[in-house]
Amino acid sequence: MSSNIFDGILTQRTLFIQKETLRHTHTPERLPHRDAEVETLSFNLVEALKGHIPSNMILYGVTGAGKTAVTRYVCDQLLRKGEQIGRVVHPVLVNCRQIDTQYRVLSHLGNTLLEAHEEADIPFTGWPTDRVFSELVKRMDERGGVYVIVLDEIDHLVKKAGDDLLYNLTNLNAELKNARACVIGISNDLKFTDFLDPRVRSRLGQEDIIFNPYNAEQLQDILRGRAQNAITPDAIGDGVIELCAALAAQENGDARCALDLLRVSTEKAEQEGVSIVEQQHVRIAQAQIESDQVTPVIRTLPTQQKMVLVSVLINENNGLRNIQTGEVYHIYKQACNLVGQQFLTARRISGIINNLDMLGLITAKVISRGRHGRSKEINSCIPNNIDPIDVMAKAEPVFSEIFANRFRHQSRL
DNA sequence: AATCCACAGGAAGCCCGGGAAC
């Protein structure tokens, strides 16, 4: 009998019944505390089953407030009902964080919306955009029916690529002869319509739904509901659900965060070989999740962006907080010289600083220092349990060299 | 009240690498 490293792990008792249930991509049978939203959405989309055009809508709410889950749930039900009564409806969900240009959304729609289509794929680049658009219209007409185009994280797309796409999509019904379409936008940003052309705004926001963040009690209900199918009975210790819910409630009522906490803490308990998840596991999970989210972001940063981040960190290491853009740029140039790398213009660094801010690695707040000009107050905000220099140096060793040379003489003090 | 700092951030355009079409 030869032994295998997996023997022990495989036969180890698991605390999960079905881990998938705890992933936020999973669509549960029931969505607690979202009845009103489900109803409003389905009340509108039922038009598709009657062969009419549903209103375009925008769903607002913070991350993890259930916007995507509700939409997925309703679309799923819509599709099933359509099949049942012989109405052709095509719900299609596009995540505009990954697919974030007009061309890419249109080609994605053209390629996936019509999964059984025999024609060749629309290439990921190469065609003029208007050709992709007319190809999409052509394919939609060939299949007919009512299309429900869901654009998740639509605010992200608009800020990056403008509103041309929305102009075209909300105007689809004028182009279509045999099919119908409506657009559902999902946004984290309540004010993103400020960026829109007034015509697009009025066509898109025919009906709005606002998702309020979950409070701690509601999060508990969600967790209990999911845990029932996900984790073995009695495996959850006292106060664990409550703690997960409380921590997630602090994160703006993010249900996704609550589910992750519960899943990872159960994993931690399992790894320890204990049969009950305790509150300490939740604490461990919290640190772990934070680090798992941030570390890969830092590691995969383009070199120039790493250079900027390291410049911020050098300043802070010298005891300076609330650094200005100019100071970061100054250090950045020196760091580039040190390793013999070409440095970029201040304008570009300003953009990179904004990008690092968006990624949540630093905070950059525009402030006015009166006579001393307008600038940004920049601070890093990387969790304590992560050593960013170490992470960067593992990917590109040169960063430990830069940091070792910490430019002490630059200190303002 | 006027000035003026130290940038913010928009617009246009360049270059590059990817690809399609002819």
Place this chain on the structure above:
DNA sequence: GTTCCCGGGCTTCCTGTGGATT
């Protein structure tokens, strides 16, 4: 091959601005 298109990273040039200082 040449010529077209898309998108990302970047530069150049530019106008705008909140409030301490004059």
